[in-house]
Amino acid sequence: MLSIKNLQANVDGKEILKGINLEVKAGEIHAIMGPNGSGKSTLANVLTGNKSYEVTGGEVFFESKNLLEMDPETRAREGMFLAFQYPIEIPGVSNATFLKTALNEVRKYHGEEELTPKEFLTMLKEKAKVLGMDETMISRYVNVGFSGGEKKRNEILQMLMLKPKFVLLDETDSGLDIDALKIVSSGVNIYKNPNTAFLVVTHYQRLLNYIVPDFVHVLYKGRIIKSGTKELALELEERGYDWLIAEQAEVV
Amino acid sequence: MNSKEFYIESFKTYESKLNGDSKSFLHQLRKDALKQFRETNFPTLRNEEWKYTDISSIVKLNFTPAINSTPERFTKEQINKFLFKDFDCHLLVFVNGIYSEELSLINNLQNGVVVGSLKKLAKENPSVIDSYIGKLSKIDNAFNALNTAYAVDGLVIVVPDGKILEKPIQVLYLNSSSDETMLASPRNLIVVGKNSQASVIANYRGISEKAYLNNSVTEIFIDEDAIINLYKIQNESDEAYHIEKVQATQKKNSVLNHYNITFGGAIVRNDINSVLDGENIETHYYGLYMINGKQHVDNHTFVDHAKPNCMSNELYKGILDDNARGVFNGKIIVRQDAQKTNAYQQNKTILLSKTATIDTKPQLEIFADDVKCSHGATVGHLDDVSEFYIRSRGVPQELAKSMLIRAFANDVIETIKIEPLKEQINHMIFEHLHKVEVGNE
Ligand SMILES: Nc1ncnc2c1ncn2[C@@H]1O[C@H](COP(=O)(O)OP(=O)(O)OP(=O)(O)O)[C@@H](O)[C@H]1O
Ligand SMILES: [Mg+2]
Numbered sequence: 001m002l003s004i005k006n007l008q009a010n011v012d013g014k015e016i017l018k019g020i021n022l023e024v025k026a027g028e029i030h031a032i033m034g035p036n037g038s039g040k041s042t043l044a045n046v047l048t049g050n051k052s053y054e055v056t057g058g059e060v061f062f063e064s065k066n067l068l069e070m071d072p073e074t075r076a077r078e079g080m081f082l083a084f085q086y087p088i089e090i091p092g093v094s095n096a097t098f099l100k101t102a103l104n105e106v107r108k109y110h111g112e113e114e115l116t117p118k119e120f121l122t123m124l125k126e127k128a129k130v131l132g133m134d135e136t137m138i139s140r141y142v143n144v145g146f147s148g149g150e151k152k153r154n155e156i157l158q159m160l161m162l163k164p165k166f167v168l169l170d171e172t173d174s175g176l177d178i179d180a181l182k183i184v185s186s187g188v189n190i191y192k193n194p195n196t197a198f199l200v201v202t203h204y205q206r207l208l209n210y211i212v213p214d215f216v217h218v219l220y221k222g223r224i225i226k227s228g229t230k231e232l233a234l235e236l237e238e239r240g241y242d243w244l245i246a247e248q249a250e251v252v
Numbered sequence: 253m254n255s256k257e258f259y260i261e262s263f264k265t266y267e268s269k270l271n272g273d274s275k276s277f278l279h280q281l282r283k284d285a286l287k288q289f290r291e292t293n294f295p296t297l298r299n300e301e302w303k304y305t306d307i308s309s310i311v312k313l314n315f316t317p318a319i320n321s322t323p324e325r326f327t328k329e330q331i332n333k334f335l336f337k338d339f340d341c342h343l344l345v346f347v348n349g350i351y352s353e354e355l356s357l358i359n360n361l362q363n364g365v366v367v368g369s370l371k372k373l374a375k376e377n378p379s380v381i382d383s384y385i386g387k388l389s390k391i392d393n394a395f396n397a398l399n400t401a402y403a404v405d406g407l408v409i410v411v412p413d414g415k416i417l418e419k420p421i422q423v424l425y426l427n428s429s430s431d432e433t434m435l436a437s438p439r440n441l442i443v444v445g446k447n448s449q450a451s452v453i454a455n456y457r458g459i460s461e462k463a464y465l466n467n468s469v470t471e472i473f474i475d476e477d478a479i480i481n482l483y484k485i486q487n488e489s490d491e492a493y494h495i496e497k498v499q500a501t502q503k504k505n506s507v508l509n510h511y512n513i514t515f516g517g518a519i520v521r522n523d524i525n526s527v528l529d530g531e532n533i534e535t536h537y538y539g540l541y542m543i544n545g546k547q548h549v550d551n552h553t554f555v556d557h558a559k560p561n562c563m564s565n566e567l568y569k570g571i572l573d574d575n576a577r578g579v580f581n582g583k584i585i586v587r588q589d590a591q592k593t594n595a596y597q598q599n600k601t602i603l604l605s606k607t608a609t610i611d612t613k614p615q616l617e618i619f620a621d622d623v624k625c626s627h628g629a630t631v632g633h634l635d636d637v638s639e640f641y642i643r644s645r646g647v648p649q650e651l652a653k654s655m656l657i658r659a660f661a662n663d664v665i666e667t668i669k670i671e672p673l674k675e676q677i678n679h680m681i682f683e684h685l686h687k688v689e690v691g692n693e
Contacts, residue, residue, distance in 0.1 A: 101651065
């Protein structure tokens with residue numbers, strides 16, 4: 001579904017991604033771990049088309065279309081979705097307006113009818129309920145005054161509404177207490193199917209107990225230095241990154 | 253003939269057209285104003301109050317006073333598209349500043365409430381207005397003098413004590429010059445008695461390819477415990493010159509909510525002044541100016557805290573694109589007597605292009621020691637991170653920007669108390685934005 005080849009990217013003229021290679025097939029869940037500043041969020045932003053991140057080399061194909069040539073909205077309509085590490089607050093725009101606008105744009109792109117306000121609201125309430133979200137958040141401004149956990153849930157709510165094919169979760173677990181973590185994970189698990197794929201960025205093994213990955217990759221200084229199965233995450237939990245970094249140094 | 257001579261000369265023709273009106277009390281006022289006009293020059297950039305607004309393009313043109321010209325005629329169908337709809341209201345229509353009886357619809361007013369045309373009332377019932385007109389507002393400059401000299405008609409609302417007007421009063425000021433460059437001089441008076449309430453929507457529209465000058469003066473008297481909501485929405489053509497001075501006097505416990513929503517003309521200048529002449533008064537100024545092209549909008553506001561324990565709150569927001577230029581000058585005086593004053597002022601602007609500019613200036617003069625005053629001005633651009641967030645959900649860039657702009661305007665718009673009006677203003681903002689965007693990318 002997603003094929004990343006030798007992807008390189010700069011931020012503010014500084015090289016952050018130094019050649020990422022990754023293949024993700026439909027139905028798979030990949031986890032990306034790695035120390036702070038290793039480039040995980042950069043990868044997520046590059047894949048979703050944030051123009052503050054400059055692609056300097058490599059290519060990315062999403063269902064055999066050249067992803068890097070698309071603007072962010074086209075990527076989204078094609079089915080890319082990023083649950084942001086730090087969701088943005090938008091005072092003055094209600095959650096309902098925001099989601100309705102987005103959903104109708106996505107539907108329009110696929111030649112589907114716009115939802116009636118009633119259909120939209122029914123759908124929104126149903127999804128909010130799955131995530132244990134209070135109905136009042138529907139009319140509140142996007143993420144304004146939301147707690148850290150509420151913001152993360154709101155990202156997952158958007159995912160459930162927009163029904164993307166490829167989902168990037170950037171530390172969606174951070175800031176969640178254990179109950180919220182379970183709810184958010186179950187939201188993801190309900191949604192996951194053989195036609196979707198996930199790239200889950202996290203620092204903690206505990207998320208991976210709920211969202212079980214098929215593959216785990218370690219990103220360090222802009223490169224994937226190790227890939228393995230879910231056992232790798234357990235090992236990282238126990239031993240940290242130092243041994244891997246040392247191993248890496250030997251190779252170089 | 254320069255424009256000053258032109259207006260002085262035109263006065264003779266105008267007097268000859270006044271017929272019976274020249275005997276009304278108003279006419280003395282007009283003649284005095286003309287005299288003052290003779291002695292005053294139009295302001296220039298050297299004048300502190302007009303330092304950022306170059307009106308030489310107005311002075312270059314001779315605008316024919318509407319009364320001296322053939323009246324423009326419109327049908328109800330033609331004006332319908334300019335009206336705010338979906339709520340019950342009284343409707344008054346002024347074409348180039350002259351009242352149109354057949355286009356207006358005023359029904360079932362409570363006893364003693366006067367809503368109508370200055371021209372008619374000056375003839376039929378001068379006693380309800382003669383103690384206010386020209387008394388609340390002094391002549392500050394040549395434009396005010398010109399308005400008073402040519403004060404033929406305008407809106408008059410007089411609400412006696414203890415009456416609450418349930419229906420808002422919508423006033424359509426339609427300006428149009430098909431043959432010649434036209435001068436409209438609406439002279440408005442709103443008086444609300446003790447414990448009374450009224451809401452007024454001043455809806456300024458222009459439909460002309462030719463230049464015209466709308467030069468209004470609006471006097472407002474708000475007696476004790478009275479409330480006025482005044483919504484001014486100005487949406488005229490790029491050829492329109494629009495000048496208005498609002499002068500309010502507020503008595504104790506009264507509330508003034510003034511909204512000033514501007515979609516621009518060639519030059520728009522608003523002076524909005526209120527004297528808080530009593531205790532426990534509330535004054536709210538809300539402004540939104542949304543301009544593009546070469547439009548120029550200058551808002552001068554003035555809150556004069558004369559007595560203790562009053563509160564004023566001002567929020568002006570600007571959205572400027574292309575080569576548009578905005579000016580905001582917010583003056584607050586807290587006089588020596590006015591202890592325990594709370595006065596707040598904010599001006600926020602977003603610039604959508606590199607060539608749009610804003611000059612913003614707070615002007616606080618505080619002579620009392622026990623007061624709370626604050627002011628702030630910000631100038632910024634649309635936030636890229638927010639724009640990316642919205643686009644990352646499938647919303648196209650243009651719409652994402654428009655959502656952010658509307659969100660920026662929202663804290664002004666959301667305070668509008670008439671729900672359908674609020675929706676329609678939001679819609680105007682939307683239309684305006686999507687028109688603005690066309691030439692942009
Ligand atoms: N918008 C930006 N402006 C400047 N530098 C940035 C920006 N975004 C990322 N960087 C820099 O790029 C590097 C990689 O950051 P990135 O956010 O991708 O790391 P990360 O792996 O997601 O870290 P964390 O685990 O802390 O979230 C860091 O050195 C960071 O300071
Ligand atoms: Mg990160």
